[in-house]
Amino acid sequence: MTPVPDQPPTPTAGPIGGPIGGATRGPWVRVARDFARSPLAMTALVVLALVVLAAVFAPLLTPQNPYDLMQLDIMDGMLEPGSPSAAGGYTYLLGTDDQGRDLFSAILYGLRISLSVGVVSALVAALVGASLGLFAAYVGGRTETAIMRIVDLQLSFPSILVALMILAFLGKGVQNVVLALIIVEWASYARTARGTALVESRREYIQAADCLGVPMRRIIFRHLLPNCLPPLIVMGTIQVGRAISLEATLSFLGLGVPVTEPSLGLLISNGYQYLLSGQYWLSFYPGIALLVTIVAINLVGDQFRDVFNPKGRG
């Protein structure tokens, strides 16, 4: 019984983690130092931090709550960037949409939805996927085959198609989007986790723990998981970006968030109809926000990959 890994696991920088906290400091400090070597990645990290801060503190930074219908005025609809608000006494920095939503406010609030959907779905998917992957690798046999065939089956469908089917079944709503994204994404984590774990589980420290009669759960989560983390972190970062763009795609297609609480994808979709007629700001600015966010996440993810992969380092 020597299962062949589905893909060459990303070589790790040697066992990380270990029994308890203290010893972990060393490798992580090195990771941070290596990460900081790339100015591009650092810039991306700063941009990402700013985007996250803007999203978190959106209610403090915006003149309007775009999700509160009381604060919208249809008579202020479709105003150009820089127009003054009739009632509120503030300026629509990036213009308004057809419902009189301040686009600047809507983008920040939309970022909140997009980021939280992306992060939550990626985290839960990682948790579920990694656990199943590790379990499969450690247990082996029929259980492994069963889990990995489900993974194969799932990965053979385009994720947007699976997500569309799930949403068509569950109906709209943020929770359902998160659920759909988790169902779509867990499989790739499972595969990565299993691939890495297969290599690790044949190493001496695992065998030693096995011989000492350490319970399975403890071996998986205390010993196996920490050492499989690096590729999962890389994967997770990239998947957050992917989840955000999937959410945007679903909303663009009208299957994501409710119309009164638009995320970035829905804002772009709303403005798309007006692009030909010159009201560029409706799609342009939300598009830029989405682009910047995803590019920043990807650059950070790329750098993580380089850091964790000694071969890729120049």
Place this chain on the structure above:
Amino acid sequence: MMTLDRRQMLAATLGAFATMPLIARPGLAQDARALRVGLGAPNTSIDPHAANNVPNNAVNAHIFESLVVNDPASKPVPGLAASWRPIDDTRWEFKLHEGITFSDGSPLTLEDIQVSVQRATDLPSPSSFRNYTRTIKSVSSGDAPNSIIIETKAPDPILPNSLTRLRIIRAKFKDASSADFNSGKAAIGTGPYLLDSFTNGSQTLLKRNDAYWGGKAPWATVALRVLTDDGARVAGLLAGDLDLIDAVPTEGERLIKGKDGLHLVTGVSSRFVYMAMDQERDVTPFVTGHDGRPLTKNPFKDERVRQAIGMAINRDAIVERIMGGNALVATQFLPKGGFGTSDAIAGPTYDPAKAKALLAEAGYPNGFKLTLHGPNDRYVNDAKIVQAVAQMLARIGISSTVEVLPWSVYSGRVSAAEFSCMLGAWGVNTGETSNPLVALSVTYDKKAGTGSSNYGRYSNPRLDALVKEATSTLDDAKRASLLGEASEIVFNGHALIPLHHEGVSWGAKRSVEYTARADQYTMALAATPRA
């Protein structure tokens, strides 16, 4: 794998910016007498009895004709019949024009009309023409050579109106299938154009019938191309690939107006847009208190609440802001002056303060919570209208959430009266109000076929009686006043909240003149070349 993921992401992001759809290349050479039309909705068959919908009827009217036709304002005017009159309560005499021939040279006979009535009634269809022919008992010849007598089962005052939908085919194609019509084999009509080819979902090519009994049509060839994407249609006109497009999106109107060599033709359509409210259930599913707990009674059963909602909605703002000015604020089924309207209907006036007071009077000083429903791909700007209404209701304390659904889902649920407060629209294609009254306001009765689109299940015995009387009254003046009275009950009792009559618009080259039609038909028949 990760690189691939990133590429996919980039593609998805860039996809959001991909705005200019590809335009189909013109299939015809530039000919001054060729007309190239972009249709927003696809026509599905050349069989004139296959399915009753606007695109099919409009395209098939080029090839097949009816005894009576609708003029641009949906008034019945002579078609194959030069004149008509009721002889008694159930019999009508129609006098046909002289010298009408089919495109294969054979003359129009009584049998052709009989067969057409029979086929339109019997042909199985998801959207049958039976609605228009079911009152017809028999078709026979009259005393004069060119006269025919149509007898109805009961008095049917709108028979001439119904006959505008009945297109006449040759009797020998009695048993022809729809495929025979689509292939051109059975597509033999009396109309001004001949079928050249039909490709379902793509295009219909027509050529002029030089032997047409009513004189030559102005266009030598007509290409009707299906372009369902709004952007593609507008871009096709801007690029000069099309001479005429229909269903110009609100945001495209400015663009066409601003461009030299193009012009925009607008008119008021017969489509009446309204809000309906559940007036049947004692507890309505999508209304709760602000704490999220269901209310013990259905607020919409209280007329004051319905009136308050009407007063909270700023219909001028919707027309101006959401519809881009291309709509007419509605007070009843048809604009004032239409057949069966009433001058005694003022319509709700926008007054949020008074609306709030009315709500308080009805026992809802703090309002309530409501989920509004509407389609998002059916009517012009439907989802935006529902959002705007939600915004306006919020101002009188009814905090609303909006759920918009694709028509494929919405139509089933709204017909089952699942919702509490919803957007609806009705094309008043008969040009008089008995048709919307029967469909939208008369008590729902599946067997009798009344109230089929009465989404709020409004029911009023007095209204039912009035409409019943009106639909069997042949005297026009009396019928009009009965229908007007029924309309008063509906709108002065706030059974429906009228929003607007949809505008309808066509974009065309300067060299093409188009007559706006209330029935939204897009036809070469309504287009004329301009020197």
